[in-house]
Amino acid sequence: DIQMTQSPSSLSASVGDRVTITCRASQSISSYLNWYQQKPGKAPKLLIYAASSLQSGVPSRFSGSGSGTDFTLTISSLQPEDFATYYCQQSYSTLPWAFGQGTKLEIK
Amino acid sequence: QVQLVQSGAEVKKPGASVKVSCKASGYTFTSYGISWVRQAPGQGLEWMGWISAYNGNTNYAQKLQGRVTMTTDTSTSTAYMELRSLRSDDTAVYYCARTAKRYNDAFDIWGQGTMVTVSS
Numbered sequence: 001d002i003q004m005t006q007s008p009s010s011l012s013a014s015v016g017d018r019v020t021i022t023c024r025a026s027q028s029i030s031s032y033l034n035w036y037q038q039k040p041g042k043a044p045k046l047l048i049y050a051a052s053s054l055q056s057g058v059p060s061r062f063s064g065s066g067s068g069t070d071f072t073l074t075i076s077s078l079q080p081e082d083f084a085t086y087y088c089q090q091s092y093s094t095l096p097w098a099f100g101q102g103t104k105l106e107i108k
Numbered sequence: 109q110v111q112l113v114q115s116g117a118e119v120k121k122p123g124a125s126v127k128v129s130c131k132a133s134g135y136t137f138t139s140y141g142i143s144w145v146r147q148a149p150g151q152g153l154e155w156m157g158w159i160s161a162y163n164g165n166t167n168y169a170q171k172l173q174g175r176v177t178m179t180t181d182t183s184t185s186t187a188y189m190e191l192r193s194l195r196s197d198d199t200a201v202y203y204c205a206r207t208a209k210r211y212n213d214a215f216d217i218w219g220q221g222t223m224v225t226v227s228s
Contacts, residue, residue: 001170034214036153043203043221044145044153049214087153091213096169097143099153 002026002090006100012108017078021103023071023088032092033071035064038102039084047086048073083107110134112204112219119225120194127190128222130204137185138162141207143215144178144189146200154200158207159187194226 003026013019023033031051036044046055048064051071061076075082088100115129130142144156157168159178166178177190187204202222205215 032212034212036215038153043218044205044215045218046211046214046216049211049216053211055211055214055216089153089155089215095158095167097155097158097213099145099155102152 001096002029002092002094002098004088004090004098004100006086006088006103008103009101010104010106012106013078014108015078015080019075019078019105021073021086021088021105023066023073023100025069025071025090028068029090029092029094031067032090033064033066034089034091035062035073036087036089037082037084038087044087078105080107110206110217112206112217114202114204114219114222117223117225119227121228122194122196122226124194124226125190125192126194126224127188128202128204128224130187130189130219132161132185132187132206135206137180138182140209141213142178142180142187143205143207145203145205145215147203147221148197148200151200156189156202161187191224194224196226198224199226200224 005024033051035048038044052064063074086103113131138161141160143158159166161180175192179188204219206217208216
């Protein structure tokens, strides 16, 4: 199975900060990497698919990059509504379509 | 609008079965797959499996093989997930999510979640 490892597990930041979350796959997954945002008590929301494609309706301050095994999610200028937990997920042909363990982004 | 609406919360005893439904609307049901994801209290997301709404093909997480069955009813645009021989560690929120080839199989639409509690 392909393992997905996110870092950091938690992060404290301030409104206006630039934040980067990383995700590493245990083997190459090409660009089959997706990012989700989850707020407490809510279903996850797709932010980025195919490593760098912004889902419709998602603010442009969110961006994704990477291919192969190493990926990043960047929030260019944190807004109050961005404090949430973020998950990466691989959707390569090799099942299972595993998620990373999550990164909790908190207000400093 | 495009949405997935799930059935309500369930409380089950250990050893019982649960069947969660996920009704799709606002899109052509058979043009997408449905994945099921669960989240235990305070924990991360766990992919459970996927079903093609086009032909019923399935893929299940190995740890759930033999206990889980995913089906669809195209006449009502509804997907179902049945989990048998429930244990306390199956207590979780269960989500269905639309799986789109055009998004590299990302999960672009999610249901609201169904809380399943397993307790004696």
